[in-house]
Amino acid sequence: MQLGVIGLGRMGQIVVDRTLQAGHDVxxxxxxxxxxxxxxxxGARPADSIADLADRLGEEKRIWLMVPAGEAVDATLEELEAHLDSDDIVVDGGNSYFEDxxxxxxxxxxxxxDCGTSGGPAGAELGFSLMVGGPEWAYEEVTPVFDAVATGPAGHEHMGPAGSGHYVKMVHNGVEYALMQTYGEGFELLHEGRYDLDLENVASVWNNGAVIRSWLLELCEEAFREEGSDLGDVADRIEGGSTxxxxxxEGLEQEVPLPLIYTALSERFGSRADDGRFSRRLxxxxxxxFGRHEVQRRD
Ligand SMILES: NC(=O)C1=CN([C@@H]2O[C@H](COP(=O)(O)OP(=O)(O)OC[C@H]3O[C@@H](n4cnc5c(N)ncnc54)[C@H](O)[C@@H]3O)[C@@H](O)[C@H]2O)C=CC1
Ligand SMILES: O=C(CO)[C@H](O)[C@H](O)COP(=O)(O)O
Incomplete structure (x- = not known):
């Protein structure tokens, strides 16, 4: 089949490569x-504008967007609009807000x-995990491409109607935040605690049969191997945060308690204070x- 890909950054190039490798045209x-x-x-055919891409795709266009979430998606759709009809299919593989x-x-x-995409550029070798919302017929139609971009047929699923793919990916990312936070806390205790531990070894042994083994833990192992047990000059600052x-x-709106995800998100915001956390200083x-305990002053 033939796929148009718009947005060729870290993720879009992988969509291109995997689709080409599976024998499709891009x-x-x-x-x-x-x-x-x-x-x-x-091996892709280059287009020099969105109109050119649409022309080259001809009838029954299948187009994958892999641009940053937000305005770039709206801008791309606006330009595409005049070239699309009801036989065509657009996949948004980025981290768009589900209501958008x-x-x-x-x-x-x-x-x-709407296609939630998990695996990140580092997961390209295996293929991605894809959570897809929208019309079933369109999902079936694009399945050969999903097979190629995902880990295989088991790496993608139809979640439900419009929005459901990005909704599931949003929750996935919340889980990702909390897992990162809890691994971080455990390793912080080991780092500050009673024994002089090689944290790469700890992560490695945990990754071999332990209950808490996971890909994120393999990435912890990689981080300690490459940066050292004390993480070298890696800064105390975490970016991101939209998802x-x-x-x-959504947890607040649905009255579902999400204390761990909220805490992980708060830790990110807290990490960004240039001048130290005001609440900790107070x-x-x-x-x-109240206790006449010595005030810790800045150097
Ligand atoms: N990097 C990651 O780990 C993951 C990213 N995503 C999502 O995938 C999407 C893309 O992410 P990345 O590839 O990491 O970003 P990126 O910044 O590496 O690439 C984005 C590309 O889109 C292009 N672009 C921006 N506006 C455009 C427009 N109007 N028309 C055509 N091209 C345009 C940029 O020039 C750039 O090449 C985002 O929504 C991101 O949240 C999803 C899962 C994992
Ligand atoms: O979706 C992803 C992984 O699953 C992206 O890496 C995303 O950028 C992660 O979210 P944040 O930037 O808020 O950490």
Whole structure:
């Protein structure tokens, strides 16, 4: 089959490569000509605009968007709109907010699939895990591409109607935040605790048969191997946060308690204070206020 791919960054290039490797044709476009050239080197047909991509795809267009969530998706859809009809299919494989996907599905002239994509650029060798929402017929139609981009047929599933794919991916990311936080806490205790431990060894032995083995734990092992047990000069600052924020907001709306995910998200926000956490500084000063405990001052 023939697939148009728009957005050829870390994730989009993998969609291109895996689709080509499975024997399909790819037409590729990105705002960055260098990214288009890389896709062309891999065997894709380069397009120099969205209109050109649509022209090259001809009838029954199947188009995969892998651009940053938010405005870039709306801008791309706006440009695509005039070239689409109801036989066409658009897949949004990015981390879009599920309510945006519901809105886009209603407005898009083509069938619209919201596809949560997990695995990250580091998971490219195995293929991704894909959670797809939208019309069943469109999901079936794009299945050969999903087979190629995912780990195989078991690596993608149809979740339900519009929005459900990105909804499931949003929750997946909330779980990801909490798992990262809990591994972080455990390793922090081991690092600060009673024994002088090689944390790469700890992660390695846990990854071999322990209850808590996982891919994230393998990535902890890799991090300790590459940075050292004390994580070298890796900074105390965590970026990202949009998908975790949406998960927590949804928990509040549905009245489902998500204390671990909320805490993990809060830790991220807290890590970004340039001048130290105000709340910790105040607690430090209050201990003097009530207990005459020595105030810890900055150097
Ligand atoms: N990096 C990751 O671990 C994962 C990322 N995602 C999601 O996949 C999407 C893409 O992520 P990445 O590949 O990591 O980002 P990236 O920043 O590496 O690549 C985005 C690409 O889109 C292009 N682009 C931006 N606006 C465009 C437009 N209007 N038209 C055409 N091209 C445009 C950029 O030039 C860039 O090449 C995002 O929604 C992200 O949240 C999903 C799962 C994992
Ligand atoms: O979806 C992903 C992994 O599953 C992306 O890596 C995403 O960027 C992670 O979210 P955040 O940037 O908030 O950490």
């Amino acid at each position: 037409v590729a476009f990105d705002l960055e000509p260098e990214a288009v050239a890389t896709a062309a080197d891999a 996907s519901v809105r886009r599905a209603e407005r898009c002239p083509a069938a619209y699939l 975790g924020t949406w998960t927590v907001q 607690a430090n000063r209050l201990r003097y206020g």
